[in-house]
Structures are given as structure tokens and as C-alpha cells.
Amino acid sequence: MKAEVRPLGMTIGSIRSAFPKMMADLFKDKEIKYTFDQMVVLLIVRFCQKTSPVQQDIAEIMNKNKSVVLRMIDVLEQDGLLMRSTDPNDRRRNIITLTKKGYEYTELTIACDHEVTVNLMEGLNESDVKTFFKVFDHIQSKMGVK
Amino acid sequence: MKAEVRPLGMTIGSIRSAFPKMMADLFKDKEIKYTFDQMVVLLIVRFCQKTSPVQQDIAEIMNKNKSVVLRMIDVLEQDGLLMRSTDPNDRRRNIITLTKKGYEYTELTIACDHEVTVNLMEGLNESDVKTFFKVFDHIQSKMGVK
């Protein structure tokens, strides 16, 4: 473990700006008028259903502050991609649920994502790709700890 | 495999603002008064010496527009971390060179980066880490093509 850890900064630095840009370009092609981050919100709502994250949670997952997330969700709600409803068990919390339309947008996003990913991963063997995702998830979970 | 695989975008969506934030926190501790992005500029200048990227190139690498990079470089030049000089072979281009002070800041940045990275990679075995970086390199080269 001590051996090969090199600075991630530059590496991550480029992927972290390049990937969203590639996604944004694809969104434009397909006339999706939302930002990458807005679609990430939808993805989080969809894929973290079990824990049903509220705005605060989403903000933590995305490392944004809650005002930012609130404003993204305002737009998404206005456009009917998701719905807010007060949690009956804790009326401070907003339960966020995807609408049919919102779900469709997650599908579109995943399609774009897949397109970009396949492109980037082309030429690698499956097991390496698996490991990559594993490590990436690990990093993500470590970041959550703060 | 086809079922509910979390798209890469979701992970990237969560780490992409986390990493600069973690770096910024470390910078604050060590009283480095620059942003993560500014330090990335220095790193690019240092590590892409062979191709001696000009402002435009740096902008492309970082997926920012050239005005943004220009202003970052203004600051870095004012503070004596790098120098601009006109390329004698093409007087439109500015050759960017690190000063001694600038180099020292890249060292500091790399140290911070390493600290963060080690932390994030903790708990992974060496071969996974190796694979991860291998895949990362691959992705990066693919992104370069675009």
C-alpha cells in the first residue's frame, strides 16, 4: 500500500472537469436543458431510494451547500421531474420522489453516461474496469466521512 | 450487471467538488493563499514542460475558458510564481515558466495532494491501487484525444 500512491490531484483534476463537460456536450446534442449537477441530483434520488435522502443529505453527498441543492431542486420540481412532500414522521424533512418524467431523465442521463464511459474505457479489460469502479466507490465513501 | 449499476457520473458528481474542497482545507491549514485550480495551473506548467503549453493549452487541459486561465496566471505572475515571456518563434504565444517560488508551491501542493490521496486510498490493497491508476492513465489519454 505505501508504494504506488501518486498525487491524484492532477489526474482527478482533469477527469473531474472533463467528464461533466463531455456529459454537458451530450446533453446539448440531445437537447437536455439541464446541467450535469441537476441530473446528478436525480440520479442520487433514484439510486439512494432505500435511504431516501433529503436535501441536506444530497448536499452532503455532492459536497455542495444546502442552498445550492435547494435551488436545483426548485427547478427540477417546477419542471415536474421530482416532487417534494413533507415527511409525516418528521415534518422538517422533505421527501423527494422522482416523477415518471424525472425517471425518464435519469434514463437519458444514464445513456449519456454509458456512452461517455464506454468511450473512455475502450481497450481496457473487464476486470480492470471493475477494479477501477471499486476503488472509485471506495474513494467516494472516504470522502463522505469528512 | 445490467440491473442497477450506478453510473460513473454519479460518483464523479460527488467527488468532483469534494476533492478541491479537501485540498482547499489543507491549503488553509498550511497558509497557502491560493485556490486549488491555481495550483493545478502550476502543476501543469511543471509536468508538461516538454510540450510547454501556453495559456490556451492550459485552458483546454483544465476545461476552462482562456479568460479564466489568463486571470489565474495574472495573479500567479504578480506573485512571482511564474513568468510570461513571448515565444520568439511565434510572438502570439506566451511561454510560461515556473520561478523557484512557483516550483516550491508545486512541491507544497504535491505534499497536500499526497496527504489527501493516502487518506482516500486507505484500506485498499496495492494491486487495486495500481490498477486504478492504470485505468486512470488510460482514461486520461482517451480524454486527450477529443
Added chain:
DNA sequence: TGAAACAGTTGCAAAAATCAACTAATACAT
């Protein structure tokens, strides 16, 4: 019962990114 904590909201201020227009230099096609 009251203090502290928490999710959400709002408006304002600060920071960052974008855009269009411009200069100066170079490349290139005719």
C-alpha cells in the same frame, strides 16, 4: 418546559465563469 439541534428557506454578497469584441501575430490560399 425550555434550550439546542436540525431541515429547509430566503436574500444578499462574493466569487467564478462566460461572452463578445478587440489587438497583434501568423498561416495560408489565390
Added chain:
DNA sequence: ATGTATTAGTTGATTTTTGCAACTGTTTCA
């Protein structure tokens, strides 16, 4: 060689994004 297009860099104005602090309503807990 001449003029057109392209390129790197620069600037100022504008817009977008972000961050902060204060506030509400609700819950927790001592």
C-alpha cells in the same frame, strides 16, 4: 505579394454560480 482566416492573448461587461448568515418551523432531549 496580398488579403482573408485563424490563432493567442487581452479586456470589460454580464451572467451564473456559490457561499453566508439570518430566520422559520419542527423535533429532541435534558
